[in-house]
Amino acid sequence: xxxxxxxxxxxxxxxxxxxxxxxxxxxxxxxxxxxxxxxxxxxxxxxxxxxxxxxxxxxxxxxxxxxxxxxxxxxxxxxxxxxxxxxxxxxxxxxxxxxxxxxxxxxxxxxxxxxxxxxxxxxxxxxxxxxxxxxxxxxxxxxxxxxxxxxxxxxxxxxxxxxxxxxxxxxxxxxxxxxxxxxxxxxxxxxxxxxxxxxxxxxxxxxxxxxxxxxxxxxxxxxxxxxxxxxxxxxxxxxxxxxxxxxxxxxxxxxxxxxxxxxxxxxxxxxxxxxxxxxxxxxxxxxxxxxxxxxx
Numbered sequence: 320x321x322x323x324x325x326x327x328x329x330x331x332x333x334x335x336x337x338x339x340x341x342x343x344x345x346x347x348x349x350x351x352x353x354x355x356x357x358x359x360x361x362x363x364x365x366x367x368x369x370x371x372x373x374x375x376x377x378x379x380x381x382x383x384x385x386x387x388x389x390x391x392x393x394x395x396x397x398x399x400x401x402x403x404x405x406x407x408x409x410x411x412x413x414x415x416x417x418x419x420x421x422x423x424x425x426x427x428x429x430x431x432x433x434x435x436x437x438x439x440x441x442x443x444x445x446x447x448x449x450x451x452x453x454x455x456x457x458x459x460x461x462x463x464x465x466x467x468x469x470x471x472x473x474x475x476x477x478x479x480x481x482x483x484x485x486x487x488x489x490x491x492x493x494x495x496x497x498x499x500x501x502x503x504x505x506x507x508x509x510x511x512x513x514x515x516x517x518x519x520x521x522x523x524x525x526x527x528x529x530x531x532x533x534x535x536x537x538x539x540x541x542x543x544x545x546x547x548x549x550x551x552x553x554x555x556x557x558x559x560x561x562x563x564x565x566x567x568x569x570x571x572x573x574x575x576x577x578x579x580x581x582x583x584x585x586x587x588x589x590x591x592x593x594x595x596x597x598x599x600x601x602x603x604x605x606x607x608x609x610x611x612x613x614x615x
Contacts, residue, residue, distance in 0.1 A: 322357035382504030392496030421459035422598035494540035
């Protein structure tokens, strides 16, 4: 069963008691079991929570994302060494060879481009030559098929403006931020060193591995934004919809499951790939259509 993304958009006080996250607002009080929570997103600057509350959330393996004054994601709090075999996993991660990293990145880029092609088809837009580009990706994507595909993809997808300057920029950035928080939670919870990527290697980025693994999932956010016609300025309901990205169905080895489970499966398969030194063991999500799993 998919866990919940808790979105705090109005004045609230958060505290943890007896394994429950208690949310008190001016209108009502709500309690959610910690085990049912995937990520907490705090948008309202009128909200309060104690260090004890943050510590309890981290101990439960829950990611906490903070939004800035522009209501866009600006910070991420994640637990340290949440996995019992953290040291061993990090050791294996740090000893990955350069060719292995390049092969993993090749597979990630291929999956991203294939999913971008699905988005275009779902929106009734010609997807050529993206499927061909996916098949042309080389080790390490040394011919930059990712960049070439993105240029075509966003030019066709966004009719007025560009990816960085259009009515869709804010909802895309918000959705990517939510997705990044969830993947960050899974990376740290799986015992990985988030700053050590297979392709991204910015010394000032604490989430290089997260920014590698997010790529095949980005088109899912694109599909939500374009299907529902989300534009700036974002309404609270728009943000709540984007926060449900983890409930969307994707395919893993032909099996349909929620995005949240796909993220966990990607990390599990990557662990196998690293241990066996076989990049083909990395399983990545495939986008089919926009559909939500149910949360009971």
